[in-house]
Structure formats: C-alpha cells, structure tokens
Amino acid sequence: MSSSHAHSAHPPSAVEDLSKPLHERYHAASHFKDREHEFDSVKMGVWLFLATEILLFSGMFCAYFIFRLMHPEAFIGGGHHLEVKWGLINTIVLLMSSYWVAAAVRHAQTGNQKWLQINIILTFFAGAAFLFIKFFFEYWHKIQVGLLPGKFYHYTGHADPYEPMWWGVYWGATGIHASHVIVGMGLFAWLYFRSRKGHFGPGHYNAVEGVGLYWHIVDIVWIFLFPLLYLIH
Amino acid sequence: MSAGYGHHGSYLEYKGGHNDPFWTVKLPRTIWDWASTIDHKKIGVMYLCAILFMFFLGGMMAIFVRTELFNPNTVTTIAGKTVVAHNWIGQHMGVGENIAKSNEYYNRTMTLHGVIMVFLVIVPSVPASLGNFLLPLMIGAKDVAFPRLNLLSWYVYLVGSIFAVMSLVSGGVDTGWTFYTPYSTMTDDGYLRVVWMVTAAFILGFSSIFTGLNFVVTVHKLRAPGMGWFDMPLFVWGIYGAAIIQVLATPVIGITLLLMIFERTFHIGIFDPRMGGDPVLFQHFFWFYSHPVVYVMILPGLAIMNEMIATGARKPIFGYRAVAFSTLAIAGISFIVWGHHLFTSEGEVAAVVFSAITFLVAIPSAVKIFNWIATLYKGSICLNTWNLYALAFLFLFSIGGLTGLFLGSLAVDMHLHDTYFVVAHFHYVMMGGTIIAFIGGIHFWWPKMFGKMYSEIGGTIGFVLVFIGFNLTFFPQFVMGSQGMPRRYANYVEEYHLYHMLSTMGAYTLLAGFLTHLVTFLHSLAAGKKAPPNPWGSLTLEWTNASSPPIEHNFDHEPVVVHGPYDYDNVIPPQTKPGEFVLPRPAAVAIQH
Amino acid sequence: MTMTLPTTLGQQWLKEYFFSSIGASSQAADTENLFIYILWINIISFVLLMILLVYFVAKFHRSKQATNYQVSAAHNTPLELTWSIVPLLVMIPIFYWGFTGFADKLAAPQDSEEITIKGKQWKWSMFYRNGASPQSDEMELLHTGQKVTHFIVPLNRPVKFIMSSSDVIHAFYVPDFRTKMDVIPNRYTSMWFYPQKLTDMTINPITGKPKNPPHKVYCAEYCGQDHSEMGAYMSVVPVKEYEDTIRQWTDYPKTITLLKVGEAVWSRKGCNSCHSVDGSKSTGPTWKGMYGAKHSYTNGESDKLVDENWLRRNILYSQERILLHEDDNKVAYPTSMPIFAGQINELEMEGVILYIKSLSDATKAAAENAGKITVQEYRDKEKAAKEGGTAAPAAPPAKP
Ligand code: HEA
Ligand code: HEA
Ligand code: CUA
Numbered sequence A: 001m002s003s004s005h006a007h008s009a010h011p012p013s014a015v016e017d018l019s020k021p022l023h024e025r026y027h028a029a030s031h032f033k034d035r036e037h038e039f040d041s042v043k044m045g046v047w048l049f050l051a052t053e054i055l056l057f058s059g060m061f062c063a064y065f066i067f068r069l070m071h072p073e074a075f076i077g078g079g080h081h082l083e084v085k086w087g088l089i090n091t092i093v094l095l096m097s098s099y100w101v102a103a104a105v106r107h108a109q110t111g112n113q114k115w116l117q118i119n120i121i122l123t124f125f126a127g128a129a130f131l132f133i134k135f136f137f138e139y140w141h142k143i144q145v146g147l148l149p150g151k152f153y154h155y156t157g158h159a160d161p162y163e164p165m166w167w168g169v170y171w172g173a174t175g176i177h178a179s180h181v182i183v184g185m186g187l188f189a190w191l192y193f194r195s196r197k198g199h200f201g202p203g204h205y206n207a208v209e210g211v212g213l214y215w216h217i218v219d220i221v222w223i224f225l226f227p228l229l230y231l232i233h
Numbered sequence B: 001m002s003a004g005y006g007h008h009g010s011y012l013e014y015k016g017g018h019n020d021p022f023w024t025v026k027l028p029r030t031i032w033d034w035a036s037t038i039d040h041k042k043i044g045v046m047y048l049c050a051i052l053f054m055f056f057l058g059g060m061m062a063i064f065v066r067t068e069l070f071n072p073n074t075v076t077t078i079a080g081k082t083v084v085a086h087n088w089i090g091q092h093m094g095v096g097e098n099i100a101k102s103n104e105y106y107n108r109t110m111t112l113h114g115v116i117m118v119f120l121v122i123v124p125s126v127p128a129s130l131g132n133f134l135l136p137l138m139i140g141a142k143d144v145a146f147p148r149l150n151l152l153s154w155y156v157y158l159v160g161s162i163f164a165v166m167s168l169v170s171g172g173v174d175t176g177w178t179f180y181t182p183y184s185t186m187t188d189d190g191y192l193r194v195v196w197m198v199t200a201a202f203i204l205g206f207s208s209i210f211t212g213l214n215f216v217v218t219v220h221k222l223r224a225p226g227m228g229w230f231d232m233p234l235f236v237w238g239i240y241g242a243a244i245i246q247v248l249a250t251p252v253i254g255i256t257l258l259l260m261i262f263e264r265t266f267h268i269g270i271f272d273p274r275m276g277g278d279p280v281l282f283q284h285f286f287w288f289y290s291h292p293v294v295y296v297m298i299l300p301g302l303a304i305m306n307e308m309i310a311t312g313a314r315k316p317i318f319g320y321r322a323v324a325f326s327t328l329a330i331a332g333i334s335f336i337v338w339g340h341h342l343f344t345s346e347g348e349v350a351a352v353v354f355s356a357i358t359f360l361v362a363i364p365s366a367v368k369i370f371n372w373i374a375t376l377y378k379g380s381i382c383l384n385t386w387n388l389y390a391l392a393f394l395f396l397f398s399i400g401g402l403t404g405l406f407l408g409s410l411a412v413d414m415h416l417h418d419t420y421f422v423v424a425h426f427h428y429v430m431m432g433g434t435i436i437a438f439i440g441g442i443h444f445w446w447p448k449m450f451g452k453m454y455s456e457i458g459g460t461i462g463f464v465l466v467f468i469g470f471n472l473t474f475f476p477q478f479v480m481g482s483q484g485m486p487r488r489y490a491n492y493v494e495e496y497h498l499y500h501m502l503s504t505m506g507a508y509t510l511l512a513g514f515l516t517h518l519v520t521f522l523h524s525l526a527a528g529k530k531a532p533p534n535p536w537g538s539l540t541l542e543w544t545n546a547s548s549p550p551i552e553h554n555f556d557h558e559p560v561v562v563h564g565p566y567d568y569d570n571v572i573p574p575q576t577k578p579g580e581f582v583l584p585r586p587a588a589v590a591i592q593h
Numbered sequence C: 001m002t003m004t005l006p007t008t009l010g011q012q013w014l015k016e017y018f019f020s021s022i023g024a025s026s027q028a029a030d031t032e033n034l035f036i037y038i039l040w041i042n043i044i045s046f047v048l049l050m051i052l053l054v055y056f057v058a059k060f061h062r063s064k065q066a067t068n069y070q071v072s073a074a075h076n077t078p079l080e081l082t083w084s085i086v087p088l089l090v091m092i093p094i095f096y097w098g099f100t101g102f103a104d105k106l107a108a109p110q111d112s113e114e115i116t117i118k119g120k121q122w123k124w125s126m127f128y129r130n131g132a133s134p135q136s137d138e139m140e141l142l143h144t145g146q147k148v149t150h151f152i153v154p155l156n157r158p159v160k161f162i163m164s165s166s167d168v169i170h171a172f173y174v175p176d177f178r179t180k181m182d183v184i185p186n187r188y189t190s191m192w193f194y195p196q197k198l199t200d201m202t203i204n205p206i207t208g209k210p211k212n213p214p215h216k217v218y219c220a221e222y223c224g225q226d227h228s229e230m231g232a233y234m235s236v237v238p239v240k241e242y243e244d245t246i247r248q249w250t251d252y253p254k255t256i257t258l259l260k261v262g263e264a265v266w267s268r269k270g271c272n273s274c275h276s277v278d279g280s281k282s283t284g285p286t287w288k289g290m291y292g293a294k295h296s297y298t299n300g301e302s303d304k305l306v307d308e309n310w311l312r313r314n315i316l317y318s319q320e321r322i323l324l325h326e327d328d329n330k331v332a333y334p335t336s337m338p339i340f341a342g343q344i345n346e347l348e349m350e351g352v353i354l355y356i357k358s359l360s361d362a363t364k365a366a367a368e369n370a371g372k373i374t375v376q377e378y379r380d381k382e383k384a385a386k387e388g389g390t391a392a393p394a395a396p397p398a399k400p
C-alpha cells in the first residue's frame, strides 16, 4: 500500500529506541502536528459521532411519546408486563460498567497497564451480564407468551387492541439499544488485545477515550429507556 | 511537523518499477493501490466517477419518463373495446395494450429516477467528490482528519449503491422517492424490493454522516498556520455548513427508515392507521430530514459558485463575511421549515408558522445572489465554460428559488402542491442549481485534478445545449403545473399535451449536452495538453501552492498563508506565466475595509 | 383580501396563460390574484438582477480589462443591509395574504352542504346527506376512456366535503377551485368552496368547446398503479335540480330485485371496502357465513347470535362494538365501523340484510327466495301496509 505508508505510525526517517514501550514510540499520523493535535481531533470526531447517536435515539423517544399520547391505555397495559426488578438490576449493571470504563481511561492516562486491562475486562463482562439478563430473563419469556411486535403478537390474555404497537416500540427501542451494547463489547474485546500489546499509555490512549465516551452514551440512553418503559404507568 | 513531505510526483502516477509487466504486475498493483488508498484525492476521484455514472443512470430513467410522457396514451375505441396505442414504456415492456401495467412501469421508472438522483447523486455529489479532493488542499492540509474513515465511507457508499441496484434489478420500487406510508408499507407485499431500497437509503445515510463528520473536524483542526476562519475560501465554508447539516439531520432519517423497515417486516403498526398508527407522522419525520437535506444539496453548489465567480471576475467576493454567515444562517433555519411540505396534509394551524419561516430562509440565499452579482462589478470577467456555468447558475437558481416563494405562500400552495409546478421548482434548484454548479466545478478544477486541459469549444457547445435544453424541459412544467397537472401521473388530459412534448424535447437536448461534456472530458484525458499549475490565475492554496495534478501529499512544504483567498487587488496569482495576469488599477475613491 | 394595484397589470392574459381558465369561485380568484402578485414581484426582481448581470458581463469582459479592470469596495454594509431587508419587507404581504387565503379555504361556513367523500384505490365515491350516491351514467376520463364518477354540487351554496380514505393516502384536487386536501385513512379531513358558475355543456360557437364543462377532479397524492386514472367530474347545478337528483339517486330502478339492491348497497355505500363476500380477509369481518354465527365483543357482550335484528342494530350504530376472535378472544379487527343511521333507508336495509343472509349456506335458499321481489313490488306492499293500517317496518331512527 504505497499510498498509505506515509500515514502510518513510523515516518521512514525516524530513529527507533526499541527499549521504549509501544505507546511511547507512537507517532501521530503524518497529517497531524503531534499526538495532542491528533488526540483533540479524534475526540472531536467521537463527540460528533455521539451527537448523531443521541439524535438517532431521540427520534425513537419522539415516536414513543407521540404514540403514548395517542394510546395511553395500550402503553400502560403493555408496561405492566415488564418486570421493574430486571430493569433495575440492568440499570445498576450499566452504571457500574460506566464507573469501570471511566477507571480504565484514568489508568490508561497514568499508564497502569494491569488495572487498565482489569477494568476493560470488567466492563466487557458487565455488558455481557446486561445482555444475558435482557435476553434470558426478559426477551425469552416475552417470546414464549407471544408479547411480540406487530403481526407476531399472539398473546392470549386480555389486552388493549393497540398493545401490539406498544410491543413494536418496546422491541424497537430495547433492540436498537442492545445492538449498541453488543457493538460496545466488540470494541472492548479489541481494546483488551491492544492493551495486552501495551498500545496504550499516558501519551496515547485515543481509542480507550473514544470507546469510553461511546459506552457512556449507551448507558445514558438506557437511563432514559428504563423509566420510560418500566416505571411510567 | 513530523516527516511525510518528500514523495514528489503526481498522486496519479504509477509508483512501481517502470518495466513492470502490465497484466501481471502493473494492473493488479494499480487497482489494489486505488482500492486500498486513504489518499483523499484518489477517494475523491473514485467518488466522482461513481457519482457521474449514477447521474447517467438517473438521467436515463428521466429520459424514459419523458419519452413515456411525450405521448402516453392515444385512446382509440375498436369494436367498443378501448385500446391504448403509443405507449412507449408499455410497448417496450411488452404490455402496450394494458394501461394498468404500463402505469406501473411508469411509476417504478419515476421513483427510481428520484431515488437515484437524490440519494446516490446529488446528496454525495459535490462534498464527496470535489469536497474530498479540494478541502484539504484549500486549507493547506495533507489529508482529511480521518483518512481511513474516509475510505470506509466510500465503501459504505458502494454497499448502499449495491442494495439500490439489487432493488432495481428485482423489479424496482413504486413508492415515489418520499416513501410515504401507508402506501410504502403495503405495496409489493411479499417482495423485498422496498426493504432493499430503504436499506440502501439507510446505509447511504451513514456514508454521508462519516463524510460530514470528517469534514467538520478537518476544518476545525487542520487549517494551515495563518489561516483563520475568515481566511478560508468560501468553498470551505459551504462544505462546512453542509457537513454540519449532514451530521445533525441524517440520524433522524436513519431511525425513520429503520422504523419503516420494522413496519414493513413486523407490521408494528406505528405508521399504519388500521393498527392505530399515524401515517402523517412519517411525513413529519421524513421532511425533518429531507428539508434540511435540500440545503445539503445546494450549499456545496453555492460553495463552488464562490470560487468560480471570484476567479472568473478576478475580484474579492463582495461582502465575504455576509456570504460566510448566510451559509450558517441557511444551515440553521433549514431545520425548522419542514412543515412546508405538509400544507395540505391536514390543514393544521402550524402550517402558518412554517410558511413564515420558509420566507425567512429565502433571505440568506438572496444575499448570496446579490453579493455575487456585485462581485462582478469592475471585474475582469472571462467566459470559460466553467464561468458560463457560474453565470447560468445565477439565472437558473434565481428562478428556482423565486418559484419557491409561490410554494411557501399557503393559499397558493393549496393549489400548486403535488403539481408539476413543484417538479419544475425543484429541478430548477437541484438541477439548475447544484448540478449546474457541479458540472461547472468539474470543468473548473479539471486541470488540477487530472493535469490536463479540456477543450473550451467542446465545453462551450455542451454548455449551450444544456442551458437551452434545461429551460426547454422545465419551464413548460411551471405552466402546466399552475394549470393543474398533478405530478407522478403516467397519463394526462389532452390540454397538457403541448407542454409535455416541449418538455420531452428539452430532455433530449439535455442528453445531447451532457454527452458532449462526456466526450470533451474523455478527449481531454486521452489527448488534452498538459495543464499549468494555475491556469485560471486563482489565489486559493490548491492553485498557488500545489502542482497540477498535486503530488501525493499535496504540498512539498507545509504551505504558509500569506494572502487571503480572494486578494486579487494586491496579489498577482503565483505559478502563472509572468504578465499573463495583471493587477487592477487602484480605484479613484478610497477603499473601505 | 384585495391587493388590486400590482395585480391588475396584465391580469387577464397572465391568468389565461398560467391557469388556462378563470377560477370558478371568489376564493379561487383570490388565489389567482395572489399568484399574479408574487409573479410580478419575481419578474421584477429577476429581471433587474439579470439586467445587471448581462450589463456587467458586457462592460467588464476580460477583453476590456485595460479600460475597466479596477479595485472596488470589498463590501458595503449599508448596501448589504438594504438588500437583505428589502426582500424581507417584500415577502411580508405575500405571507400575510397567503395566510388569509389559507384560513379562508379551511374554515367552512356553518350552513354549508356537507358531502361525504371516500377515496379508495383508484376511485372516488360520494355520499349525500340522504345516503344517496351518484348514479348518473359515469363520464369517460378523457385520456384513458376509463369511467369515473360524475357527481353534482348545488349552485351558490357553500359545499363542504368531509373526506376519508379506506386504504392509502389520496388527495382530492379540484384545479378549477385552486384547492386540494389530503384524504387520509382512519381520519377525517375536509375542504370547502363556493360554486358560483353553472355547468353548461352547450357548445360555444367560437371555440367549438362546451361553454362551461364539468370541473375535473384529480387525485393529487401518489397512491399507486392507477393514481393518474383516479379522477372524477363535478357539475354545478341549480339547487332545485340538485335536491331532485339526489332524492332520485336514493331510489333504485323499479325492476331490480331486493337481493340486487342489497348487493348494490354493499358496493355503493362502501361496505365492500371493509367486508368481503367471498370469505377473503379484509379490514372487517367477511360477510360469508356471518349470518347465524356467534359473536363476542370487547364491550363484554359475548356469544351474540347474528340475526336480522342484530344486524340491523349493528349496521345503524356499530360504533360501540369491536369484534373479538371466536377461538382466542383477542381483538380481531381493531378499527370499528362508522355509524350508518341516516345514511341508509329501509329498502336498502332490507336488501342488504337479505344479501348477507344469502351468503350463509344455511339461509341461502330462503334469502334468495325472499329476495326475489322487485323494488316495485316492495313499494306496493309498503303502500298497502300503510293503507291497511298495519305499521310498515320501522324506518331507521334519525342520526342521534
Ligand atoms: C436544492 C434543493 C432545494 C432548494 C435550495 C430549495 C429552496 C427553496 N424551496 Fe424547495 N423543494 C425542493 C428542493 C429545494 N428547494 C424539493 C426537492 C422539493 C420537493 C420535494 C418533493 O415533494 O418531492 C421542494 C419543495 C418545496 C416546497 C413544498 C412544495 C409542495 O410540495 O407543496 C416549498 C414550499 O414552501 C419549497 C420552498 C422553497 C423555498 C422558499 C426555497 C428557498 O430557499 C429559495 C431561496 C432562493 C431565492 C429566493 C432565489 C434567490 C434570490 C433572489 C433572486 C433575490 C430576490 C429574492 C426575493 C425578492 C425574495 N420547496
Ligand atoms: C438531482 C436531482 C435531479 C435531477 C438532476 C433530475 C433530472 C431530470 N429530471 Fe427529475 N426528479 C428528481 C430529481 C432530479 N431530476 C426528483 C427527486 C423527482 C421526484 C421523484 C418523485 O416524484 O418521487 C424527479 C421527478 C421528475 C419528473 C416528474 C415525474 C413525475 O412526477 O411523474 C420528471 C418529468 O419530467 C423529471 C425529469 C427530469 C429530467 C428530464 C431530468 C434531466 O435533467 C436529466 C438529464 C441528465 C441526463 C440525460 C444524463 C446525462 C448524463 C451523462 C451522459 C453522464 C455523463 C455526464 C457528464 C460527464 C457531465 N424528473
Ligand atoms: Cu389516489 Cu392518487
């Protein structure tokens, strides 16, 4: 890839001191002045991306409120099928994961490799736990009794005629959120293997910072979903 | 500054050994080189080719549409049975006798035309091709902020197009480019076409988010030393404004299309009245994106205009700051006028507010037009193909924009909504605005991009054909529109026949015009004479500091900005032949700054 | 609102050119005036700009560089403020006038004649206040030879259309009245206007065309395959003729049988848009085999036998009932049926009930036999019953 090598970390001229750890040997891509410059840019990019994420979900919330106004009874009826218990547990799980990912960033800054890796793993498993609870204790049960979106809805108990729509909203919102959690876990796995190689340290932790911010957004979205879906009846 | 300058030689040139065998080494290497490049210039060029191809495709659909409408149905009654003769699409699809079928073919052709032109052509057109190529050059950067993201967005665009093509070959969609529910969730039931097309639009959305995001960061972080916000070429301002809208509006269409896919596949009912949903809600969601996006379409067009007008008149853009801020004003206001597409949906009171704001958004556009015409004053105006296009833009976009005022006025829109008047309006702004500026821009930067000059004769002939053809195609549509000809009609009553025939002839003239351009460009690539670094005597960095075509990392030294982008009053354009360009005579009156 | 000064200039030929006909009501005329007003503003500002453009290009062309090429002001705040504010001022009246016209087109007078309009792919159907719908021989839509509905409205009386769709979104567009409104499923929208010119088919000797042909009606919201065929014709007739005609339209040809009347009701009154007669699934329960079945509803009523009385009650006021599935009792058809009381007369009621009966195997024979009698015979029986003092079958109660 002749055209891309110039952008890669090592300008041909630079003399390498191989004794240093990788993250200290890191050079910003050649179109940036230095690491700071690159770091700021990456951070700005991530923030913009998160802005789009927020807008995406706010579209979802917008739909939620409009239909809640149109069919309050369906939404109340539907909400009663959700177990606050599981919602609450999942909220706590995500809040803890938020703390761990923040810690991970801090350890990256201080170059504490051991705890950096530990926190990344913790966050990863928090995500896993969230999904496990969501799928095993919530989705699975609803699939069995037929509380499914739209035409797949075949719940037999007495229900408001518009509840299929509520389930559309429920599955839509939580589904899109869950898919974000899955992506997040992928990112943490990736971070973990890079951190094993010692890629991150005081001078260079863009990736950790970025993924961290992303994970916070995923949490915040859930913080909104939880009361809207589980609590407001 | 870390290393990386140094590799000289055009970004286009083959970097391998000079006697590499062609088939086994040179070709595969070159292909891989392009496919894997993260050089914004190469990505820009690849986009340019893809977009022009899609433009061709969409144009062909338009030609079919026009051919059909030239003489859709002459009904003759044979033995009591009405028989439809002359039905172009119909006959070529082998259903000449059958109105219903040929209507359906028409609807699909018309929809594909709209979808291709909007999602695959005009939205990415200028930013992804010229923007990608020029933005870093103009602000003196070596690349966009995130080159790999840039490559990704190119491949996302390809994947999106593939979905669109899949939908096309599996029969196409007949929803209209606006995908209005509940029709779009009911039609073609049991086929995946619609889902594919909507998915395509969804994916393309990401491509444009990535590009926009990349540009915003690039403009904020990568400007060369000495280039403040108001030393940027106005092209950059325009692309920047469009990029902001892309980043903020696209997610909403994303979720909307996602919900629509759910609706189609699971029937969750949110847009389906029979299940308690609200079909009009979709329209609100859709236009909340799609109105801002019309300014995503036009802002880059306006951006190109600045460069062509300034260089073509060798004048500083009159009222630089006004033009810069009007860009931001348009971007801002564009988010709160979507309701003007729904005046006749339910007759809501909110319509009044939307109407008022719609008129407001016209002002910044007006300001730009005025400033450009003022820029010509006391200039030294050339009439190269690209400047002809710049002047044509002023003519056509003014008509397009001014007719927007009819539509913004509530009572009149009750009559004009969904008639050909609207069709004419948006072709005058999209085709007569953006595409005209785009074609002009391609001519303008052609020497820089490919290092070859094009033939002015060929260019001028093409321009004349396009200009005449365009007005011939779309002006009659204003008339038949105000006379009540509804849009998306495969048939029409006799009284509109004349206008439709004129319109169709215009379309063929347009085709001829664009083909002339195509030939001119191909000829230039094959046999054009070598381009000097700064043929038009422009003052922006891509002309003054880079060679044509630029070297792999744009500049061999980090450019330092020593003069404004339009400082024609005091600076002889660098890299031009001595004596080729002169300075203006100092004005008699004192100049105010 | 009148803004005559700028609009009188070249008024007539501009209108002829852009509208090809002079508007059919005062509202339409107002819209045209506004259109022409905007048109003049546009022409003026456009022409001014283009004159400047051409003049500058000619005067400052590069060939004249030596003489003309000069440094000039890079900006001029007062000038720029002027040309941002002037357009703003220019647009205020456009907005205001548009707004008044809009309000006028939305707010129908209290005393307006209400006509219910149903849009269905790809046909318009109308229902007058007495439940009648157009039966006059349908006219050919000029361009395809397809038959479309031809309906009438009274002269010099405000006419209000109350519209809804039974499938996708359509839009009712009457170009001659310069107005349109979307027609949306499960929702009522309305539009109104004030017809002031009689339809007049007599040929104008000069043009060789009808003096004042029926108004064309289009569907303006894309609704699929035959969107472009979804037209109608609207004639304006004197009030007297209007009243007579719609009364006539409620009646059925004397010779057809009661069963045929029922079938006609099914297709004309729009039952067919929700109820199939061949058992196929639709918005509402199919009529095939409905008679004699047992129904349960969301309002608690369960296992109701569907017989004459039950049908009669439901057809008149079905609103409060939403049908549940027989097997699992979950909602079968979320939407409920509109009230038909006042929309349907006794003859039609009898006819449609017989028709439904004839769709269940058990009662088929009986119904067909009972349905043999013609409208004529039915009317005679009615008369006889009146004279004989025995009350005729109770006429449906008026709209509650
Ligand atoms: C490039 C895209 C583009 C642009 C820039 C615009 C610009 C404008 N548009 Fe357009 N519009 C579309 C693309 C665009 N539009 C499309 C695609 C549709 C149809 C979608 C569909 O239904 O399929 C549409 C439809 C549309 C409607 C809905 C019509 C209907 O469906 O009923 C309306 C209504 O208000 C409208 C208004 C305007 C206005 C007021 C402007 C203004 O921004 C124009 C501002 C410009 C000027 C005013 C001209 C320049 C100024 C002068 C020459 C100086 C003199 C000025 C004055 C005196 C005021 N447009
Ligand atoms: C960018 C947007 C764009 C562009 C450029 C065009 C271009 C054209 N459009 Fe289109 N049009 C739309 C966007 C656009 N359109 C949209 C959004 C709709 C609404 C769809 C809907 O209702 O859902 C529409 C609808 C529409 C209709 C109404 C259909 C209906 O309502 O029933 C018509 C009818 O005449 C029409 C005609 C044309 C014609 C003749 C052209 C011509 O200008 C085309 C000329 C171009 C060519 C003939 C191709 C030539 C190109 C090459 C040879 C390639 C090489 C070129 C170079 C190297 C420079 N268009
Ligand atoms: Cu009905 Cu278009």
Ligand SMILES: [Cu+2]
Residues within 6 Å of the ligand: B290, B291, B294, B337, B338, B340, B341
């Ligand atoms: Cu708009």
